[in-house]
Amino acid sequence: MRVFQQPNTTLNDDETTFAELQTRITTTIDILSSFKPDSLDLVKIAEEPVIMETNSMGNFRFESGQKYVSEYAIPNFHFHLTTAYCILRHLGVPIGAFDYLRDVFHKV
Secondary structure, three states, X not given: OOOOOOOOOOOOOOOOOHHHHHHHHHHHHHHHHOOOHHHOOHHHHHHOOEEEXXXXXXXXXXXXXXXXXXXXXXXXXXXXXXXXXXXXXXXXOOOOOHHHHOOOOOOO
């Protein structure tokens, strides 16, 4: 995992069934569970540079883990979340913003 200075694990992106997606989720949980808590030094992670290796576009360097997370990882996550939301809405799935933001707001 890039920001945690862990070996990069590449998973094939070829799932076509829900069972295969469930297996991918289980595999991802197993990978994350294998991290030793003492290896996740948040201060070091925030300050160390991160190299993002890609097969098609070359490598990219972020000056710190903080920049990688705040300027790439979080925006990339929200892009994909929004895209999935729009596709589901377009297909008629009755979801709204509160379906994924419900824990953000606390009614007073």
